[in-house]
Amino acid sequence: MTIALYDLVGADEARPFSPHCWKIAFALAHKELEFKSMPVRFTEIGKIESGAFKTVPAIRDGERLCVDSFQIALYLEETYPDLPPLFAGEGSKALSRFIEKWAQATLTGYIGPSLVLDVHDALGPADQEYFRGSREKRFGRTLEETARGREERLEGFRASLLPLRLMLSEQQFIGGQRPLFADYIVAGIFQWARVISPFPLLAAEDPVAAWFERCLDLHGGIGRRVPAAC
Amino acid sequence: MTIALYDLVGADEARPFSPHCWKIAFALAHKELEFKSMPVRFTEIGKIESGAFKTVPAIRDGERLCVDSFQIALYLEETYPDLPPLFAGEGSKALSRFIEKWAQATLTGYIGPSLVLDVHDALGPADQEYFRGSREKRFGRTLEETARGREERLEGFRASLLPLRLMLSEQQFIGGQRPLFADYIVAGIFQWARVISPFPLLAAEDPVAAWFERCLDLHGGIGRRVPAAC
Structure with missing residues (x-):
């Protein structure tokens, strides 16, 4: 079904x-x-x-x-235990939580504020009103103020991806030779940015960019069914 | 044996x-x-x-x-597959690599330079000569210059532990309810700092400090067999 x-x-x-x-x-x-x-x-x-x-x-x-x-x-x-594993064992379930929190702190911590206006601009009128109200309350300032300075903070963001970059020198995916849910935790966030904004989050030569392209290629290119924002 | x-x-x-x-x-x-x-x-x-x-x-x-x-x-x-698991599944082996790289970038990246003089001072004369030579070559400056400013960088270091802190609001160990090798990857680094220097790496009220204390309690308190540096 x-x-x-x-x-x-x-x-x-x-x-x-x-x-x-x-x-x-x-x-x-x-x-x-x-x-x-x-x-x-x-x-x-x-x-x-x-x-x-x-x-x-x-x-x-x-x-x-x-x-x-x-x-x-x-x-x-x-x-669906007989279908391809998302965790491959109990240990990975707990460790995926760490990766979720790393992604939240490192990726969402930069992308959320930086692309907040891009998200707003992609919404219909009723959603824009809700979004502006709830996010301005959360951030304690206007969306415009929240997004400001993203270019100046970009270098620091890219530097903060070092753990992923170091890992990618030894394995193709966070899951090892094949992706696991841990990869999708991180790739989902990069896909959010890709769909919502043309802002150049990753340098073209960054191994993290190559890994994300591999994620977009997975499963018949499901991630590419939505073209990148332009 | x-x-x-x-x-x-x-x-x-x-x-x-x-x-x-x-x-x-x-x-x-x-x-x-x-x-x-x-x-x-x-x-x-x-x-x-x-x-x-x-x-x-x-x-x-x-x-x-x-x-x-x-x-x-x-x-x-x-x-020793029948003894308590260090990974609990294949997935955790790959994900532990990510945690290793996070620890390397975040923990060793701060602790290594900051405690380099403390390590030096704990060595015997022959080792001190080797250590100073190899580390000054690695860092491209004297040990004294390398360690300088650690107090000013401490706040940033503590902030960089956010992923671990967020995770600890949901589970006791990186491995979940029980520790896995991923915990020891991180705890080993804090233990290095604990044994080598009285420098106050963690704020007492930090949940990361409470987690490290739990790690020191494990396995008959093996980590406490060596008293903290003073």
């Missing part, structure tokens, strides 16, 4: 952009599960599945509902 | 200090394997086991020799 993935979009529903939803799109493709991306806007999340969710990604798999990217990945691993 | 761990020491052979050797001391204790710490000084490494090694940690397990902390951990996991 086809799994429904509630997938965040803006004004253009052919361009899902949420990093956490992308983690799950990659994970479902990795598991070779049929799924359908169900476009949802920020202000519609509370209405799907009779108000079952406050956030996306969320999935419906037959009678079962599941929300939160990490919980969904765990659900898929447990429910 | 008792495993021999070639373990880096300075002037006081009761105080092994190498982060990489500590990773393996923790790993051997975790596997509940009997081992003996064999003190080796920097300038003696080339002489052990008929010149088999250029670095420590190295172990002799019966007829088998193994060198490099990560390789030793993999060897122990493969050789």
Whole structure:
């Protein structure tokens, strides 16, 4: 049965952009599960599945509902143990949490503020109002002030990717020779940036860029189905 | 049979200090394997086991020799699969490499230069000469210049531990409810700092400090057998 993935979009529903939803799109493709991306806007999340969710990604798999990217990945691993592994063992589940937090602190910590206006500009009017209000409250300043200085902070951001860069000198994926959910945790965030903004996050010659291109090639190029922002 | 761990020491052979050797001391204790710490000084490494090694940690397990902390951990996991797991699955082996690189970039990147004089001062005369020569060549400046400014850089270092701190709000160890080798990769580095210098690396109220204390409590408190530097 086809799994429904509630997938965040803006004004253009052919361009899902949420990093956490992308983690799950990659994970479902990795598991070779049929799924359908169900476009949802920020202000519609509370209405799907009779108000079952406050956030996306969320999935419906037959009678079962599941929300939160990490919980969904765990659900898929447990429910479909004979399909390609997302974790490959119990230890990797715990260690993937560390990578999630690293990505949150290092990637989202830079990308979130830096691309906040790009996200805003990709939304429809009702979502723009919600987004501006909630994010200006979160950051304690206007979206314009939040994004300011991203060029000056870019060098520091690129330097902060050193752990990934060092690792890529020894293995092709965070998962080793093949990707695991840990790769999608990080690739989902880069895909968010790729879909939402032409801002040059990675230097072309960075091994991290080559790894992300490998992630975009995976599973029939599912990540490339949405062209990069321009 | 008792495993021999070639373990880096300075002037006081009761105080092994190498982060990489500590990773393996923790790993051997975790596997509940009997081992003996064999003190080796920097300038003696080339002489052990008929010149088999250029670095420590190295172990002799019966007829088998193994060198490099990560390789030793993999060897122990493969050789003693029925003893408590250091990785708990294949996925964790690859992900532990990411954590190793994060620790190298974030922890060693700050601690190495900052405590370089403390290491020097803990060595005997022959080792001090070797250490000063090799490290001044590596850093391109004197040990004194290398360590300078560590107080000013401390706040940034503590901030860089955010991924670990975020993760510790959800789980007790990097390995989840129980430690895995990934914990020892990081704890070995903090133990190096603890043994070599009284410099206050972690704020007392930092959850990272509480996690490190938990690591020191493990396996009969093996990490506490060497008192903290004072």
